[in-house]
Every structure is written in structure tokens, then in C-alpha cells.
Amino acid sequence: MGIIVLKGYMIFTIVLMIVYAVRHLLFAYNRAFGKQKLYYNDIYSSRMPKISVLVPMHNEEQVLHYVLDSLLQCDYDRDRLEIIPINDNSTDRTRELLDEYHAKYEFIRPLHRDCPDRGKPAGLNDAMAVATGDIIIVFDADYRPATDMLKQLAIAFADPSVGAVMGRVIPYNANRNMLTRLINLERSGGYQVDQQARYNMGLIPQYGGTVGGFRKDLLLKMGGFNPAVLAEDTELTFRLFTNGWKVIYANSAECYEETPETWEVRGRQIRRWSRGHNNVMFRYFLRVLVTKHMNWKEKLDGILLLLVYAVPFLLAVGQLDAIALFFLHEMDILSGWWVLLFIGAYCSFGNFAPFYEIGSALTMDGIKNEVYLLPLIMYNFYFYMWTISLGFLDAIADLITGRQVVWAKTKRFTK
Amino acid sequence: MASDHKRQIYFARTYRHLKANRAECALFLLLFILPCLVLLLLFYDELTWVMTNGAVWMIQQAGGPRAEISAGTFLPRLGPAYYAVLPTTQPDYSLILGNLAVCLGTVWVLSTGPRKGRPVAVYLSIMLLIHTMACAFFLLGKDLMPYTLEDFSDLYIKQQIGIWITFLVLIGLVMGVLGRGAILRRMLTVVSIMLYSFVLGFVRYVLFLWILYRFSVLYMPLMFFALGPFFDFLYFVAIYAISTNGVIRIYNTKKKGDWVWA
Numbered sequence: 001m002g003i004i005v006l007k008g009y010m011i012f013t014i015v016l017m018i019v020y021a022v023r024h025l026l027f028a029y030n031r032a033f034g035k036q037k038l039y040y041n042d043i044y045s046s047r048m049p050k051i052s053v054l055v056p057m058h059n060e061e062q063v064l065h066y067v068l069d070s071l072l073q074c075d076y077d078r079d080r081l082e083i084i085p086i087n088d089n090s091t092d093r094t095r096e097l098l099d100e101y102h103a104k105y106e107f108i109r110p111l112h113r114d115c116p117d118r119g120k121p122a123g124l125n126d127a128m129a130v131a132t133g134d135i136i137i138v139f140d141a142d143y144r145p146a147t148d149m150l151k152q153l154a155i156a157f158a159d160p161s162v163g164a165v166m167g168r169v170i171p172y173n174a175n176r177n178m179l180t181r182l183i184n185l186e187r188s189g190g191y192q193v194d195q196q197a198r199y200n201m202g203l204i205p206q207y208g209g210t211v212g213g214f215r216k217d218l219l220l221k222m223g224g225f226n227p228a229v230l231a232e233d234t235e236l237t238f239r240l241f242t243n244g245w246k247v248i249y250a251n252s253a254e255c256y257e258e259t260p261e262t263w264e265v266r267g268r269q270i271r272r273w274s275r276g277h278n279n280v281m282f283r284y285f286l287r288v289l290v291t292k293h294m295n296w297k298e299k300l301d302g303i304l305l306l307l308v309y310a311v312p313f314l315l316a317v318g319q320l321d322a323i324a325l326f327f328l329h330e331m332d333i334l335s336g337w338w339v340l341l342f343i344g345a346y347c348s349f350g351n352f353a354p355f356y357e358i359g360s361a362l363t364m365d366g367i368k369n370e371v372y373l374l375p376l377i378m379y380n381f382y383f384y385m386w387t388i389s390l391g392f393l394d395a396i397a398d399l400i401t402g403r404q405v406v407w408a409k410t411k412r413f414t415k
Numbered sequence: 416m417a418s419d420h421k422r423q424i425y426f427a428r429t430y431r432h433l434k435a436n437r438a439e440c441a442l443f444l445l446l447f448i449l450p451c452l453v454l455l456l457l458f459y460d461e462l463t464w465v466m467t468n469g470a471v472w473m474i475q476q477a478g479g480p481r482a483e484i485s486a487g488t489f490l491p492r493l494g495p496a497y498y499a500v501l502p503t504t505q506p507d508y509s510l511i512l513g514n515l516a517v518c519l520g521t522v523w524v525l526s527t528g529p530r531k532g533r534p535v536a537v538y539l540s541i542m543l544l545i546h547t548m549a550c551a552f553f554l555l556g557k558d559l560m561p562y563t564l565e566d567f568s569d570l571y572i573k574q575q576i577g578i579w580i581t582f583l584v585l586i587g588l589v590m591g592v593l594g595r596g597a598i599l600r601r602m603l604t605v606v607s608i609m610l611y612s613f614v615l616g617f618v619r620y621v622l623f624l625w626i627l628y629r630f631s632v633l634y635m636p637l638m639f640f641a642l643g644p645f646f647d648f649l650y651f652v653a654i655y656a657i658s659t660n661g662v663i664r665i666y667n668t669k670k671k672g673d674w675v676w677a
Contacts, residue, residue: 033435329561
């Protein structure tokens with residue numbers, strides 16, 4: 001019986017991997033050869049909506065001037081714009097620097113938070129309570145929006161069915177070291193192919209928590225962000241879809257971010273994402289299945305998207321399963337070559353984007369030579385499997401114990 | 416055109432894509448990949464025969480015994496999968512304890528200091544833990560080890576055929592469905608991957624058999640899990656990357672006109 005369970009689990013893992021491999025093959029094909037669904041670039045109105053740009057910050061003295069100076073360069077009517085940097089319990093010079101900006105620019109209105117419930121969701125809730133804009137646009141403190149970014153993001157809300165919009169994220173420190181170059185490859189595959197294909201195919205483009213926006217009244221009506229959720233972005237995506245709203249993707253709204261430059265920081269970031277994403281998966285798995293607001297394609301993609309950060313854990317168990325079968329003299333299942341398919345499937349899955357999806361993205365982007373780094377993402381596989389599995393176990397522990405999540409900020413590297 | 420007019424309009428990369436050529440894609444899959452797959456299925460027995468004979472000869476040249484050749488079934492109604500049969504060398508306790516100590520020491524080094532959490536350290540740690548499990552297994556119940564060197568040889572050959580079939584299907588789909596550019600380039604990519612796979616599969620087979628015969632079957636799990644198909648994907652993706660880089664260059668220079676916007 002035990003052997004049957006072990007073999008059954010292995011076949012389940014293989015099938016799961018094939019499903020993801022095919023899903024990404026379809027995405028890559030759609031992006032490379034399909035008709036692209038354009039964003040609302042050409043319908044700029046003379047009367048844009050009033051927007052509030054929220055920038056959550058915790059000890060961001062190193063980088064805050066980049067994001068604020070970039071926002072000041074943005075082409076948007078000043079009387080329809082306010083910028084609210086959320087100084088969330090900072091202990092460095094963030095408060096002082098923000099007050100200097102406020103003294104110079106009246107429409108930069110810092111919100112200083114000195115309270116125990118530190119964290120992005122709680123900070124966004126407080127800022128929304130004082131924001132005067134109809135549309136909320138969010139940037140993390142390490143982002144550098146281009147001059148047309150605010151207009152590009154805000155214009156989507158002329159469509160009354162749009163609940164949230166997400167732009168494209170591009171690392172500006174991509175050439176710093178091997179890690180940043182590899183993250184750049186993942187970002188390219190993840191946005192240029194994955195997000196755009198999901199938008200093209202009418203699936204689930206994901207709101208990513210930064211370089212994006214949403215309707216303030218809608219979110220307030222839904223009770224604001226849940227401070228107990230680490231992945232407030234994924235939660236918002238599924239909250240909107242299960243309530244009949246659309247999230248759309250703006251591939252043309254390119255914004256630059258700072259990516260982690262050390263493996264230690266990257267590992268902590270990924271583990272936190274995994275914990276938050278899996279937390280949302282536990283909350284929304286059934287809701288996605290039963291909601292009447294999503295069609296079958298959206299449900300299928302929604303479930304696969306929810307499971308993305310559970311898959312590495314399932315694979316880690318599959319690896320242990322394979323080792324157990326080996327020592328039990330049962331590795332020879334289905335003439336031995338299924339083991340290869342198992343390994344092959346997860347290698348082709350890679351981490352966040354399989355190799356052919358990244359290859360397609362680099363072709364679309366016209367980026368030469370970086371593709372030579374592709375074989376190295378194989379080594380990332382074990383790194384991600386380990387850190388994401390730890391995040392999955394964190395989420396399980398959160399679910400069982402009901403413990404409070406503590407927000408952690410990603411370390412900045414800009415000097 | 417007036418000299419102050421812009422001579423060239425640079426189209427954004429945002430929504431550009433390529434024209435699909437479904438006929439070319441279907442022909443590539445039907446006239447090249449499918450026949451290759453059929454040939455592989457019909458002649459994998461010949462391949463394993465050549466590979467096994469070569470391995471037997473090389474091991475003998477290296478001072479090993481004259482191995483026998485046996486045959487197992489890979490797919491019913493298709494040819495047998497040949498493999499070399501060598502005597503099993505069991506590890507002695509000093510070898511097991513030595514390996515165990517080296518493994519645990521290396522894992523400790525990899526999981527402390529600046530190496531901790533780095534991808535290669537994580538990868539090596541997982542692989543060394545597999546070897547540690549093998550050491551513990553042999554230490555506690557050497558007689559319970561279910562595999563002989565003959566079993567491993569049989570499993571390796573079957574796995575190798577699996578690699579060939581999977582790689583052909585995978586690169587066929589990637590080059591056929593997602594591939595662009597000259598057909599010859601795509602065919603060359605497929606052929607390069609398959610040739611590399613044949614050569615590496617053979618060299619690794621000889622090396623594995625020699626190490627397992629010369630030193631002991633203690634290293635069997637490590638070879639199976641750490642140095643097996645995982646490494647095959649390195650050259651697979653590397654060759655794909657070389658091919659894709661060529662495509663990127665061509666479409667950014669000579670074939671700019673092939674782009675379609677939205």
C-alpha cells in the first residue's frame with residue numbers, strides 16, 4: 001500500500017509539472033505569435049482622475065529621494081495629484097527628509113506612523129483614510145517611475161470594469177552581479193511573456209503591489225487591506241476577481257526597481273513572498289472554485305496561479321519520494337524513464353519562468369547575450385525549492401497557530 | 416524627405432510579436448521531429464548495444480574485468496535495452512565511515528559562514544545529504560541494499576533512453592512551436608542536443624560503472640540523483656540559449672520587417 005502511495009504521488013507530481021510546462025508553453029506561444037491585447041495608451045483624456053500616489057516607507061533614507069524626484073518629474077496635473085509617502089515607524093532620517101519635501105511641495109503630504117502595527121497593508125489603510133484621490137497608485141520606495149507612468153496607470157480607470165492595474169517591473173541594477181542578472185531574466189519572462197499572455201488570453205493578470213493602482217472607494221467598501229496578510233497584492237487580485245472586477249496589465253508602463261544584490265536578501269524576500277502567497281492560497285482556493293464571477297478559464301488559471309508557491313514544496317516532497325522509492329528498490333516504475341520525465345518536467349519549469357518562456361521574452365525584448373545565462377537558472381531551482389518550501393511551511397504554521405505576521409522590509413543597496 | 420524629419424521610427428518592444436507560421440511549424444514537427452522520434456524508438460536498442468559494447472571495451476582497457484552484456488525491456492514490442500553486467504563491489508566500513516565524515520563535515524561548512532544559503536551551497540548540501548543517507552543505509556543494513564551494479568547499469572540505460580526521448584520531444588516542441596528563423600538552425604539545435612546527449616550518456620556510463628566497480632556501490636544514489644539528468648539539462652538549455660541568441664540577433668538586424676505590432 002505504501003509503495004502504491006509513493007508511486008501515486010510521483011505520478012501526481014509528474015502530471016502537475018506537465019500541466020505547468022504546457023501552461024507556460026501556451027503563454028510563450030501566445031506572446032510570441034498571438035495578437036496582443038493593447039493597453040489603453042491612446043485614450044488620454046483632458047480630464048484625468050484625481051490620484052493619490054502612496055509610497056510605503058520604513059527606513060528609506062537611502063532611496064526615498066529617487067522615487068520622490070521621479071514622481072515630481074511625472075507628467076500629471078498637479079491639482080489632480082497628491083503624493084503620500086507613508087513613513088512607517090522609521091528610525092532613520094526618513095521623517096526629516098519627507099518633511100523637507102513637504103515644505104517644498106505642498107502636494108507631497110507625508111503620513112507619519114508611530115504605532116505598533118507596522119506593515120504595508122496597515123500603512124496603506126491609514127493612507128487611504130486621508131487620501132483625497134479617487135484612484136490610488138502605489139510605488140515601493142526603491143522604484144523610479146518614468147514621466148508618463150502616472151498617466152499610463154490612471155487612464156485604465158476610465159474603463160468602469162477595471163478594479164486594478166499593474167505595470168511592468170524592470171530591474172535598474174540588473175548588471176550589478178550574477179544574481180541581479182538572473183533576476184532580470186526572471187522578470188523579463190514573468191512580465192513580458194507571463195503577465196502579457198495572461199492579459200491577452202483573458203486570464204488572471206496579477207496586481208503586484210507596486211507600479212500599480214486600484215479604485216479607492218472599491219477597496220474601502222471591501223474593508224481595506226487585511227493587515228494579517230503579507231501578500232496584500234495577491235490578495236487584492238483574487239478579491240477583485242472573485243467580486244467581478246478586472247485586473248489589467250499595462251506592459252507599456254515600464255518602471256524600474258532595485259532588485260536584491262545578495263542571495264541572503266533574495267532568500268528572505270522569496271520566503272516572505274511564499275509565505276504571503278500561500279496564505280492567500282489557503283483563503284481563496286475554494287472561493288475561486290465556487291465564485292460565479294469568474295469563467296472556467298479564469299478559475300483554472302486562478303487555481304494554478306494560487307498554487308505557484310506551493311509547487312516547489314510539492315516538488316521537494318516528490319524528491320524525497322523519489323529517494324524513498326530508490327532505496328525501496330521501486331525506482332524502476334514504468335520502465336525507469338518516468339523518473340527522467342519527473343526531473344525533466346521540473347527542470348523545464350525552472351523557478352518562476354521556464355527557460356523557453358525566458359527565451360521568448362528576451363526575443364521580444366531584443367536583449368542579446370543575456371540568454372547565455374539561462375543554464376544557470378537550474379542552480380536557482382534548488383535555492384528556490386528550499387526557500388519557497390520554508391515559506392510554505394511558515395504559511396502552514398500561520399494557518400494552524402493563527403500567529404501574527406510581522407512585516408519585514410527588503411534591504412536596499414543603493415548608496 | 417526633409418532633413419529635419421525623423422528618418423526612422425523606433426517601434427517600442429512592448430507589444431511587438433512575430434508572425435506565426437503554422438504550416439512551417441506542422442512540417443517541422445511532422446517531417447523532422449516525428450521521424451526522428453520513430454527512428455529513435457526503432458533503433459534505441461542498437462544505440463544501447465553500441466554504447467554498452469564501448470563501455471565494456473573501455474572498462475577492460477582500464478584494467479577492469481571482461482563484462483558481460485545483458486538485455487532488459489524498455490518498451491514492450493520494441494527492441495531490448497542492452498546493459499553491461501559487472502560484479503558488485505560492496506563498501507567496507509572504513510570507506511562508509513570516511514564518506515560519512517566527509518559528507519557531514521562538508522554540509523556543516525556549506526551551511527555556515529558566507530556560503531550559507533547560496534544556490535550552489537544549497538544544491539551541494541542536498542546532494543551530500545542524499546549521499547549521507549546512502550552511507551547511513553549501508554552502515555545500518557548493508558545487506559538490505561536492494562541494488563547490485565547490474566541493477567544500476569540496467570536502470571542507467573533505461574534512464575538514458577528516457578533522456579533521449581524526452582529531450583527530443585521537448586526540444587522538438589520548443590523549436591517547432593516557439594522557434595523562429597531558419598529551419599536549418601532549428602534542426603541543427605535539435606541534432607546538437609541529441610548528439611551531445613549520446614556522447615555524454617556514453618562517457619558518463621563508462622565513468623559511473625568504473626567508479627562503482629572500482630570503489631563500491633556506495634556512490635550509486637549520489638550518481639543517480641546528483642549527476643544524472645540534472646546535468647543533462649545544463650547542456651540542453653545551453654545549446655537552446657546559443658540558438659536563441661542567434662535568433663535574437665537576426666530579428667534585431669536583418670529581419671526587422673518580420674515584426675508585427677499588436
